[in-house]
Amino acid sequence: MTDTPVQAPTHGIAAIIKHSRYVIAENKVTGFSFGLFVLIVLAAVIGPYVVPYDPLASATSVALKPPSAAHWFGTDQLGRDVFSRVIVATRLDFFIAVASVALVFAMGGLAGVAAGFFGGWVDRVVGRIADTIMAFPLFVLAMGIVAALGNSVQNIILATAIVNFPLYARIARSEANIRRDAGFVQAARLSGNGDIRIVLTQVLPNIMPIMIVQMSLTMGYAILNAAGLSFIGLGVRPPTPEWGIMVAEGAAFMVSGEWWIAFFPGLALMIAVFCFNLLGDGLRDIVDPQRRT
Amino acid sequence: MTAIPLLDVRDLTVEFATRRGIVRAVQHVNIQVAKGETIGIVGESGSGKSVTSYAVLRILDRAGKIAEGSITFSGIDVAAASESEMQDLRGSEISMIFQNPRAALNPIRKIGQQIEDVLLTHLKADARDVTEKAVEALDQVRIARPRERYHAYPFELSGGMCQRVVIALALACRPQLMIADEPTTGLDVTTQKTVMDLITELTRERGMSTILITHDLGLASAYCDRVIVMEKGRVIETAPSRAIFTAPSHPYTRKLMRATPRPGITLRDLLPEEPGGPRLVVGKEAPRSGEPLLTVTKLIKEYPRKGVGKTLATMFRRGPAPETETFRAVDGVSFAVNRGESVGLVGESGCGKSTTSSMVMRLIDHTDGVIMFDGQDIGEIPAEKFAKLPIRKRIQMVFQDPTDSLNPRFTAARAIADPIMRLGDVKGRDALRARCEDLAKQVGLPVELLDRFPHQLSGGQKARVGIARAIALKPDLIILDEPTAALDVSVQAVVLNLLQDLKEQLGMSYLFVSHDLNVVRLLCDRVIVMRGGKIVEEGPTERVLFAPEADYTKELLSAIPHRDFDVPAKGSELRLAAST
Known part of the structure; x- marks a missing residue:
């Protein structure tokens, strides 16, 4: 099999799309989660322009109305439309999740790759930082960071990123460590590449698929974390529409039978987390060479 | 062939479902193995030789299935047998030796216990005498001090030793057929020889049949009675090994044989015969004189002996402490390249x-020594x-x-x-x-x-x-x-x-x-x-x-395993075949 005849070349974007289509067709659940993902992105991007009511406008005359044709998800104690608020909140929650995951990827991913590739003191420093973070209950640590730095969206993003740091650093470290002595890394050295260039052009691109799966899986956690912080009052402040606050506000009305105020934002939260976790599993199938039969 | 063969594979076709549709890895293969016979299945990667043996043991992965044909092993229809019947068969009647012995052993269990597991599963021993039998099995594969080695973990043994343990595992229940899939590929030549000699001796002693799957024609010719050559999922030639190496009939077999490096030939002889006249034969150029390009003098590389901390090591050490703190991987090597x-x-x-x-x-x-490259000390x-x-x-x-x-x-x-x-x-x-x-x-x-x-x-x-x-x-x-x-x-x-x-x-x-x-x-x-x-x-x-x-x-x-085989002179038969 020295020189097999030239087959139709498949590479680049076309191959990725083709392979994705194959995986989605093979696995209906992944296809479903891709659909949900598209829906969430749509809600985040165009949601605020298409919702029927102003999410901040209160109308005491229609306060605490159950779901109806006019108000699909009912209204809350100030008469605000729950449906509009849930949709508008998507953008904020999605933004927090994406930003914190991007931040932790940059911090944890790079630190981990450096630790795995260089070893020695870099490895020890990164390892101990990760250990220190993991010594705290993660949510309590996130609470502490937000409480200390102040209630703002930036600080929620930072806190969520920090609590996820060990996860990224460790995965990146072990993946980089495996590739440290790989033939292609040595070959790159023979070609005159320095260490930094080897890390950036040889090692990092090869661990990206695994990191992307990890990012999708932690997106769900990041959304939960942000909502959780808001729920206990350490996050986004009312009246900003945000799923966590809405659940917190609605919780008080559960006992009196007005279930819809907490239920629908909770449902949105659940669907989002569910979607990102399924998506992570699906992405793993796409990047896992074992499935590339 | 008068007697009923021990293993009879007829018209076997194995299919794999892949994203590019169904791939036929093995097509219409017929293999008969008589009792006490050693056959070799030879082919290059992708020839379907391993898949055939996996089908015999019914250990194809989920995407693969036996699409056509029958496999009969001493009267049992393997293709139709239930999974529990197959479990009884595997290990006790048909056993297998895999390519990488270290991967085939459980790294966290003592080797003796792993042999016991097989014996107990197939009810060849009970709790009282199982340890004795395991030690005996280790002894039979010529592992020195088997009673001590019983307690060894796979990582404490060399590659050749591990392969012996795998052989002991495979033979523990006295199977009738052993399939060895590239049993010596990762091993050094001297280890390969001892392992192959051991397999041959033990199987002869017990009257077992063996299927040796290999890419190495030399190995197959030295150890097998009959050789089956496979290419792209098909059997292309079956013959006694003496006959196949003196008079290979199929062009692919000839090509394989030509390509196998062996004594008494030149580099150009490896290439397939070319109909368009002889290739330009380039004589070996005499090394140019003058200063050598590379001179290595007294090159030394030492590594610190790694492992558990020193105190821990002395606390738990069973044997004598190592004499030196460092290990010399390269010890005073000098040579030159012109x-x-x-x-x-x-x-x-x-x-x-x-x-x-x-x-x-x-x-x-390096730790010490000089590496001179074109007059420059690059070791510095x-x-x-x-x-x-x-x-x-x-x-x-x-x-x-x-x-x-x-x-x-x-x-x-x-x-x-x-x-x-x-x-x-x-x-x-x-x-x-x-x-x-x-x-x-x-x-x-x-x-x-x-x-x-x-x-x-x-x-x-x-x-x-x-x-x-x-x-x-x-x-x-x-x-x-x-x-x-x-x-x-x-x-x-x-x-x-x-x-x-x-x-x-x-x-x-x-x-x-x-x-x-x-x-x-x-x-x-x-x-x-x-x-x-x-x-x-x-x-x-x-x-x-x-x-x-x-x-x-x-x-x-x-x-180095080889039976001296001559490749027929630049295909007289080939020319004939082409002209007719």
């Missing part, structure tokens, strides 16, 4: 040949700094595993261009591309393959990319680290010839690191034999291989 010369560095695993080549390559630093330059110096251009390397040495995210063109971009003088996209295409043509890689990723290339094509990358900077010295070890013989033949041609065209020197003496013989002017970090013997290739002085070299040479 311009235009190929020098072979031969030895078994752990002999220090790879460490030596890495030091010469300046990938790792730390490995880290060396990467960016202009002299880096002049020493390049071809790696052992063509898959591992190519970045899976780089196209072939990008991989070849990498050294030129860093150290070369070609500037601009178009010039770079043109240079890559020139290099591809030089190594015989079709230019249209340059935009493919490594996983879209075959093993031979990947090897060509690796070679193109190594010659991209027009180096003076190339270190070849077992460049063909991962390739099929027919591909190996082509790659070795390519290397020889390139050497002549570009006037490079080679330092060829290998364990395969037959391959070294074809490519090298001089050979250095290493053992335990020291040079055992050094001299011109022909002298070392035909009149070895050191005992170790003799041992190495005698361990």
Whole structure:
């Protein structure tokens, strides 16, 4: 099999799309989660322009109305439309999740790759930082960071990123460590590449698929974390529409039978987390060479 | 064949469901194994030889299924048997030895217990005598001090030892048929010989049948009664091994045999017969005189003995403490490589040949000694700094595993261009591309393959990319680290010839690191034999291989399995067949 005849070349974007289509067709659940993902992105991007009511406008005359044709998800104690608020909140929650995951990827991913590739003191420093973070209950640590730095969206993003740091650093470290002595890394050295260039052009691109799966899986956690912080009052402040606050506000009305105020934002939260976790599993199938039969 | 065969495979077809549709890995294969017979299934990668044996044991992975045909093992219809019937059969009636012995053993269980597991599962022993039987099984595979070794974990044993344990496992229940799938591929030649001798002896003793699956024609010819040659999922030739090697009837068998390196032939003999007249025979060029290109003097590499901390080690140590704090991987090695010369560095695993080549390559630093390259002491330059110096251009390397040495995210063109971009003088996209295409043509890689990723290339094509990358900077010295070890013989033949041609065209020197003496013989002017970090013997290739002085070299040479086979002279039958 020295020189097999030239087959139709498949590479680049076309191959990725083709392979994705194959995986989605093979696995209906992944296809479903891709659909949900598209829906969430749509809600985040165009949601605020298409919702029927102003999410901040209160109308005491229609306060605490159950779901109806006019108000699909009912209204809350100030008469605000729950449906509009849930949709508008998507953008904020999605933004927090994406930003914190991007931040932790940059911090944890790079630190981990450096630790795995260089070893020695870099490895020890990164390892101990990760250990220190993991010594705290993660949510309590996130609470502490937000409480200390102040209630703002930036600080929620930072806190969520920090609590996820060990996860990224460790995965990146072990993946980089495996590739440290790989033939292609040595070959790159023979070609005159320095260490930094080897890390950036040889090692990092090869661990990206695994990191992307990890990012999708932690997106769900990041959304939960942000909502959780808001729920206990350490996050986004009312009246900003945000799923966590809405659940917190609605919780008080559960006992009196007005279930819809907490239920629908909770449902949105659940669907989002569910979607990102399924998506992570699906992405793993796409990047896992074992499935590339 | 009068008696009923022990194993009767008839018209077997195995299919795999893949994303590109159904792939027929094995097509209409017929194999009969008589009682007490040893048969060899020979073929290159992708020939379906392993899949056939997996089908016999019904251990195909989920995507694979037996589509047609029947497998009968001593009266049992294997294809129709239930899973629990198969479990009874596996291990106790048919057993298997896998390629990588270390992976086949459970790393966290003592080897004795692993043998006990098999015995207990198949009710060949009960709790009282199981330990005795396990020790006995270890003793039978010639493991010294079996009672002590019973408590050993796989990582405490060498590769050859592990393979013996796997054989003990396979034989523990006295099966009637043993399937050995490349049982010695990862092992050194001397270990290979002892392991193969052991398998033959034990199976003969017990009247067992054996199926030996291998890519090595020499091995099959030396140990098998009958040989089955497979290509692309089909059996193309079945014959007694003596007959197949004296008069192979199928052209593919002839091609395989030609490609197998063996004594008494030249590099060009490996290539398939070409109808268009004889190839230009290039005589070996005499090494040019003058200053040697590379001189290595008293090279030493020491490693600290790693492991548990010192106090812990002394607390838990059972045996005597090691004498030295450091381990000498390379111990005072001196040699020279002349311009235009190929020098072979031969030895078994752990002999220090790879460490030596890495030091010469300046990938790792040496502990002591001098490495002079073209009048410059390159050993003095730390490995880290060396990467960016202009002299880096002049020493390049071809790696052992063509898959591992190519970045899976780089196209072939990008991989070849990498050294030129860093150290070369070609500037601009178009010039770079043109240079890559020139290099591809030089190594015989079709230019249209340059935009493919490594996983879209075959093993031979990947090897060509690796070679193109190594010659991209027009180096003076190339270190070849077992460049063909991962390739099929027919591909190996082509790659070795390519290397020889390139050497002549570009006037490079080679330092060829290998364990395969037959391959070294074809490519090298001089050979250095290493053992335990020291040079055992050094001299011109022909002298070392035909009149070895050191005992170790003799041992190495005698361990190579081969039955002297002659390839028929430039196919008289072939010409006949073509003219009719």
